[in-house]
Amino acid sequence: MQLTLWSYEGPPHIGAMRIAASMEGVHLVLHAPQGDTYADLLFTMIERRGQRPPVSYTSFQARELGSDTAELVKSTIQAACDRFAPRVLLIGESCTAELIQDQPGALAQGMGLPIPVLSLELPAYTRKENWGANETFYQLVRGLLKSRVPAPGAERELRKAGARPLANLLGPSALGFRCRDDVVEVTRLLDSLGVDVNVVAPLGASPEDLLRLPEADFNVCLYPELADQTCLWLERMFGQRTVKTVPIGIGATRDFIAEVGRVAGIDVSATKEPIWSRMPWYSRSVDSTYLTGKRVFIFGDATHVVAAARIATEELGFTVVGLGTYAREFAREVREAAKRYGVEPLITDDYLDVEARVAEAHPELVLGTQMERHIAKRLGIPCAVVSAPVHIQDFPARYAPQMGFEGANVIFDTWVHPLMMGLEEHLITMFREDFEFHDGATPSHLGPGARTAHPSQERSLDTGSTAETAAATDENIMAWTSEAEQELKKIPFFVRGKARRNTERFAQERGILTITVETLYDAKAHFGR
Amino acid sequence: MVIRERGQRQVFCGLAGIVWLHRKIQDAFFLVVGSRTCAHLLQSAAGVMIFAEPRFATAILQERDLAGLADCNQELDRVAAEILERRPDIKTLFLVGSCPSEVIKLDLAKAAERLSAAYRGRVRVLDYSASGLETTFTQGEDACLMSLVPELPALADTERSLLVLGTLPDVVEDQFQRLFAELGIGPVHFLPPRRASEFPPVGRGTRLLLAQPFLGETARALQGRGATLLTAPYPFGIEGTLGWLRAAADAWGIASERLEAVTAPAVARAKLSLARQREALAGKRITFLPDSQLEIPIARFLSRECGMELVEVATPFLDRQLMEPELALLPTGVRLTEGQDVDLQLDRVRSDRPDLTVCGLGLANPLESEGLRTKWSIELVFTPVHGFDQAADLAELFARPLARGALLRV
Numbered sequence: 001m002q003l004t005l006w007s008y009e010g011p012p013h014i015g016a017m018r019i020a021a022s023m024e025g026v027h028l029v030l031h032a033p034q035g036d037t038y039a040d041l042l043f044t045m046i047e048r049r050g051q052r053p054p055v056s057y058t059s060f061q062a063r064e065l066g067s068d069t070a071e072l073v074k075s076t077i078q079a080a081c082d083r084f085a086p087r088v089l090l091i092g093e094s095c096t097a098e099l100i101q102d103q104p105g106a107l108a109q110g111m112g113l114p115i116p117v118l119s120l121e122l123p124a125y126t127r128k129e130n131w132g133a134n135e136t137f138y139q140l141v142r143g144l145l146k147s148r149v150p151a152p153g154a155e156r157e158l159r160k161a162g163a164r165p166l167a168n169l170l171g172p173s174a175l176g177f178r179c180r181d182d183v184v185e186v187t188r189l190l191d192s193l194g195v196d197v198n199v200v201a202p203l204g205a206s207p208e209d210l211l212r213l214p215e216a217d218f219n220v221c222l223y224p225e226l227a228d229q230t231c232l233w234l235e236r237m238f239g240q241r242t243v244k245t246v247p248i249g250i251g252a253t254r255d256f257i258a259e260v261g262r263v264a265g266i267d268v269s270a271t272k273e274p275i276w277s278r279m280p281w282y283s284r285s286v287d288s289t290y291l292t293g294k295r296v297f298i299f300g301d302a303t304h305v306v307a308a309a310r311i312a313t314e315e316l317g318f319t320v321v322g323l324g325t326y327a328r329e330f331a332r333e334v335r336e337a338a339k340r341y342g343v344e345p346l347i348t349d350d351y352l353d354v355e356a357r358v359a360e361a362h363p364e365l366v367l368g369t370q371m372e373r374h375i376a377k378r379l380g381i382p383c384a385v386v387s388a389p390v391h392i393q394d395f396p397a398r399y400a401p402q403m404g405f406e407g408a409n410v411i412f413d414t415w416v417h418p419l420m421m422g423l424e425e426h427l428i429t430m431f432r433e434d435f436e437f438h439d440g441a442t443p444s445h446l447g448p449g450a451r452t453a454h455p456s457q458e459r460s461l462d463t464g465s466t467a468e469t470a471a472a473t474d475e476n477i478m479a480w481t482s483e484a485e486q487e488l489k490k491i492p493f494f495v496r497g498k499a500r501r502n503t504e505r506f507a508q509e510r511g512i513l514t515i516t517v518e519t520l521y522d523a524k525a526h527f528g529r
Numbered sequence: 530m531v532i533r534e535r536g537q538r539q540v541f542c543g544l545a546g547i548v549w550l551h552r553k554i555q556d557a558f559f560l561v562v563g564s565r566t567c568a569h570l571l572q573s574a575a576g577v578m579i580f581a582e583p584r585f586a587t588a589i590l591q592e593r594d595l596a597g598l599a600d601c602n603q604e605l606d607r608v609a610a611e612i613l614e615r616r617p618d619i620k621t622l623f624l625v626g627s628c629p630s631e632v633i634k635l636d637l638a639k640a641a642e643r644l645s646a647a648y649r650g651r652v653r654v655l656d657y658s659a660s661g662l663e664t665t666f667t668q669g670e671d672a673c674l675m676s677l678v679p680e681l682p683a684l685a686d687t688e689r690s691l692l693v694l695g696t697l698p699d700v701v702e703d704q705f706q707r708l709f710a711e712l713g714i715g716p717v718h719f720l721p722p723r724r725a726s727e728f729p730p731v732g733r734g735t736r737l738l739l740a741q742p743f744l745g746e747t748a749r750a751l752q753g754r755g756a757t758l759l760t761a762p763y764p765f766g767i768e769g770t771l772g773w774l775r776a777a778a779d780a781w782g783i784a785s786e787r788l789e790a791v792t793a794p795a796v797a798r799a800k801l802s803l804a805r806q807r808e809a810l811a812g813k814r815i816t817f818l819p820d821s822q823l824e825i826p827i828a829r830f831l832s833r834e835c836g837m838e839l840v841e842v843a844t845p846f847l848d849r850q851l852m853e854p855e856l857a858l859l860p861t862g863v864r865l866t867e868g869q870d871v872d873l874q875l876d877r878v879r880s881d882r883p884d885l886t887v888c889g890l891g892l893a894n895p896l897e898s899e900g901l902r903t904k905w906s907i908e909l910v911f912t913p914v915h916g917f918d919q920a921a922d923l924a925e926l927f928a929r930p931l932a933r934g935a936l937l938r939v
Contacts, residue, residue, distance in 0.1 A: 004565075006583070009565075035542025035892055038570045038574070040539070044892070044895060062663050096566075096628035377581045483634060
């Protein structure tokens, strides 16, 4: 058993639902107990959709377990086909149905339905949501296109001279983080390069659209977590090359443009950045100087985390002090990035691990998922969301892409907003006893309220970790003199935890048992900022 | 005449009850033993709030647990120890069963016994099932409270007390407490208590009053410990609250003049503020889809006190014994449904086109986009709606979507 306060991903059948709900003309029949329909709320509430997701549930109860749940599967499939007339039917099981082993896929195959029926293998106790989505999308594309794969050795037809190259955008999906606007932004970007979009999938695509996938010259893999298997298969079967750069951030967007140029065989050297690309100037303007070296901890899915680390360092001048992902399937990319920034990669889907690592790193800003908001609240650290899982507020009404040039603008505003503004930061450092502006107060542009909910948490905020105090053994018990404690309090809130840790480390390395004001300043000189 | 429907059900499982139970019982922790789906349900429901210290978690079953490679009991002990180390302030730990834990027949009752012995004097460990196989939405509270019944201290045979059963908002609890005191009814205890360590006693002198209609199992368990169930409608609206208080007053031998005198100011206030809401609601047609078992009492209130017309009233489960006084107050010929076949029911909603449909969040926005006004039902368990002083608030919950529909020009 794994103790889970918060889970970064849902079970794999949620991934299958995301594919079905992204598309037109596809229906999913899910063998699942009563209550698993909660998942509809993800689409109708969190994403605010005005249609029910195309999913029928067998919703069996205890009283049916004794009888024929297989019969229930069949009648649910028949009712779904009669009512919704889908053009492709997906069959899956939730975690409980997996235990009772009714083989709903095989049952559906035996019903002689007049449409393609895809039986999904979704191991609920070993795999998770993104894997489920990735697998479902791959099976769907493969199932529909495998009879149309050209004979080996057949050449791809060249596009007509003068015709604009065609690209598929693969990976955007229902419940994906900002997929809706990323698609608009990337389409606009490709258009500015002279490239047209053939099919966007799964988001908004129909089974007939999937049949048109091979007509494109190449594929853009916008979200590898969902589409890398599909891109790979299309590459092997139809000779379509894949653009792998994910255009999140200014640098990555420029690289993306260059890669599209190479893959599509067009000259992009004359491409100008649009007038609305404001992020580079915002970051260079002097009010951003105080952002230099801000210590940031980054966690989320691999794609967004790697992109965020690059933006943080090269485009905002932050220092990355932690980098990790919950997506084991994409751990390699995150490990490589962590090496670039000289931090230890954190590959885990255990929220408690992440919490411990954030506490230890004492960042001034956490860039993460909805789950890191809980951690940041507990530790009193500013936080911005850069990756799924997210909640309703991250499916905004306004245009809010992460990709392309407008995406970079959105990111600049979002990440800087939770930080205390420059002037306030200076004044709090200089004058510590103001009744209104003080350490415990929230940055004033974020409205009223104290930063800490509980005085009992003061100590853990200040040290940043309960684990640390617990880890002290008998031989290295270190005491702070009250003067040193007082002096420590004069260090601004957001770097105090770091200062405490550095001072204790400095003292420990030198065998100092009593930390005085002198020790504090010696340590400061030793480490510098 | 009740129609029984079976088929696809659009309801929550009992695990959803944890979302409000963890706030009511502040020193309890809810550990679900289940799958990633269970964890996902909980955080999808509650995770929009940011918790510095969550008070619920899931022990997610792994392949090893299913294959019998890991001893589930040892695993549970390890997880429980981890939680209690992190949260030394926890006084009650609930082990909550789920569909997966039930299908693999994991004995949580035994585990709770063993852990209770291990943490004796510090933490009480209880178990209940909130699986979708066994429970629908608010039945999770029924199962949770039922696990508390054997833990309640005994009330001496010479004493009597009133036990109010069902989660009530703190403000409502205080109002009822004041009314009972003024009537001279007491001592009054509430189950669940605000702290799991303050358990009410129960015995032969206990008179039991249900504040919520979905607590049949707990009520019967309390009767098993000697309590007498008072027959009453549920305290929604003026009529329901008055009937509910009357049941207690009768049991205490208090004259009806006294009851009327004590409740007069609150009743007058409620009438005044209800009149305003009635203007918006009178003559409007309403359908209830099944969700919480609150449908029948609230439909009774809306029809009798707000003048609404009941098109269909569906409930996930109809406990005849507990619903008898309510059914007697419903208008004749109302279409009552127990259970659900969601697609057929939606067909009926579309052909009836009621002015307001009370339904879950999985259906609300889709129905709105079809041009139907909806009231999402979960709010009824998250809002103070019981008693005289909340009667108008309860009506306003239904008037609000109608008012909004009339207001918007976009």
